[in-house]
Amino acid sequence: MASVILTRPTARLAPDExxxxxxxxxxxIKTIELPMIRVAPPDDTRxxxxxxxxxxxxGFDHAVLASPTAVDIFHERLTEQGLxxxxxxxxxxxxxxxxxxxxxxSYGYRLDFPLPxxxxxxxxxxxTLRTFDLRGKKTLLxxxxxxxxxxxxxxxxxxxxxxxxxxxxxLGPSLEDTVRLVHLLEETGDKKPEVIAFFSxxxxxxxxxxLRELNRDLLGTLPALAAIGETTAFEIAMRLDRRADxxxxxxxxxxxxxxxxxxxxxx
Numbered sequence: 001m002a003s004v005i006l007t008r009p010t011a012r013l014a015p016d017e018x019x020x021x022x023x024x025x026x027x028x029i030k031t032i033e034l035p036m037i038r039v040a041p042p043d044d045t046r047x048x049x050x051x052x053x054x055x056x057x058x059g060f061d062h063a064v065l066a067s068p069t070a071v072d073i074f075h076e077r078l079t080e081q082g083l084x085x086x087x088x089x090x091x092x093x094x095x096x097x098x099x100x101x102x103x104x105x106s107y108g109y110r111l112d113f114p115l116p117x118x119x120x121x122x123x124x125x126x127x128t129l130r131t132f133d134l135r136g137k138k139t140l141l142x143x144x145x146x147x148x149x150x151x152x153x154x155x156x157x158x159x160x161x162x163x164x165x166x167x168x169x170x171l172g173p174s175l176e177d178t179v180r181l182v183h184l185l186e187e188t189g190d191k192k193p194e195v196i197a198f199f200s201x202x203x204x205x206x207x208x209x210x211l212r213e214l215n216r217d218l219l220g221t222l223p224a225l226a227a228i229g230e231t232t233a234f235e236i237a238m239r240l241d242r243r244a245d246x247x248x249x250x251x252x253x254x255x256x257x258x259x260x261x262x263x264x265x266x267x
Contacts, residue, residue, distance in 0.1 A: 002029045002264050004226075005184065007207060008199040009035035020197070023257035029264060032193060034181050036203040036210070038171040039069060039144070045077075051140055051165040052078060056086035060163070061137040062112060063087075066096040066151060071103045073168050074142060084108075094139075096151070098252075117229065117251045122150045126157060135159035144170035144202070150231075172206040178214060185211075185218045194264050195246065197226040197256065201235035208239040224263060228256050 004024060021031040042048060055063055056078075065071050078084045092112030095101040101114045113132050116124045139155050141164045155162045173181070184193055198204050204227075211218050225244045227233035229251035233244040246263050248256035 003193045004029060004031050004260060004264075005181070005193045005196045006031050006033045007036040007197060007203040009037060009039075020253040020257045023254065024261060027261045027265070029261060032184065034173065034177050034184075036173050036177075036198075036206040037200070038174065039073070040169045040171055042145070042166050042169055048077065048165055048167060049081065051142075051163065052081055052083055052087075055091060055140055056081075056083040058090055059138070060091065060140040062092050062094055062134075062160075063140040063142060064094045064096075064115075064151065064155070065100060065104065065167075066143055068097075068099050068103045070142060070144075070167055071095070071100055071107070075107045075109075077167075122154065122231075125150065125154050129154055129158045132158075136161065139163070140165065142167040144168050170202055170206075173210055178210045181207075181210065182215050182218065185222065186215075193223055195224045195226050195260050196222065197228075197260060198232050198236065198244075199228045199253070199256075201232055204232060204235040204239050226256060226260050226263075228253065 006021060021033075024031050054060065063074075065074055075084070078087060088108050088110070092110050093104055094113045094115055095104050095111060096115045097117035098114065101111050105111050113128075115128055134155065135158070137160050139160045139162045141152055141155065141162055143151070143164065143166070145166045152162050152164050172178075187193075196207075198207070208219070219240060222240070222242075224246060225236055225240065225242070226246035226248075227236055227244040228248050230247065233247045236242070236244045246256075246259050248259055
């Protein structure tokens with residue numbers, strides 16, 4: 001049976017949200033989950049808690065959350081601080097990608113302007129932001145410590161006063177998952193996965209770091225690499241020194257699953 005390494009964490013996904021694995025399974029393709037990124041609270045939450053308190057008091061015009069995971073963590077932290085209702089009453093949000101917006105509104109927050117997914121690229125993000133008047137508006141950008149800089153730059157380019165605060169820490173894979181990854185990539189013939197699927201630039205970065213630490217030689221013998229969008233494909237080129245073999249036609253997991261399946265079946 002053909003197999004694909006899935007480098008995204010699915011712990012926060014409901015079963016009906018994991019379209020990628022489900023669609024591949026329908027085509028007889030096995031998915032091997034090996035998350036290349038993990039999330040954890042910041043070691044020091046003082047800056048975060050201060051920013052959330054300021055947000056609840058009307059100190060920002062907007063807050064930005066870049067992923068469904070960020071939305072979940074944000075809501076959990078606000079709940080712990082007892083600030084949910086204050087924020088819901090007076091703060092408008094921007095979210096990156098449709099799923100982030102859906103999750104945000106399900107918690108009762110106001111979505112003022114949805115932004116395109118990361119895979120759509122920087123140009124699409126800037127074009128969307130320019131349709132809103134953000135000049136002089138105070139924006140709180142809540143990301144991981146390695147959140148993409150392009151988001152902050154785009155808001156600054158349209159005249160927003162942006163403050164960036166670490167909402168959570170993005171960590172690399174566990175040692176257990178890294179060892180499993182190396183063993184899989186050392187396989188030969190039918191036992192070696194046909195494709196490695198990446199859903200974010202962060203996953204590509206942590207994948208490259210992990211292999212360089214344990215078995216650098218494997219970087220030259222990788223199977224096909226799939227990216228959910230152009231931003232992730234660019235990271236593959238930068239970190240792994242090769243072009244992505246598969247780039248989703250649309251920047252979503254359904255499109256990537258279809259393209260990965262077509263590549264495997266056509267190969």
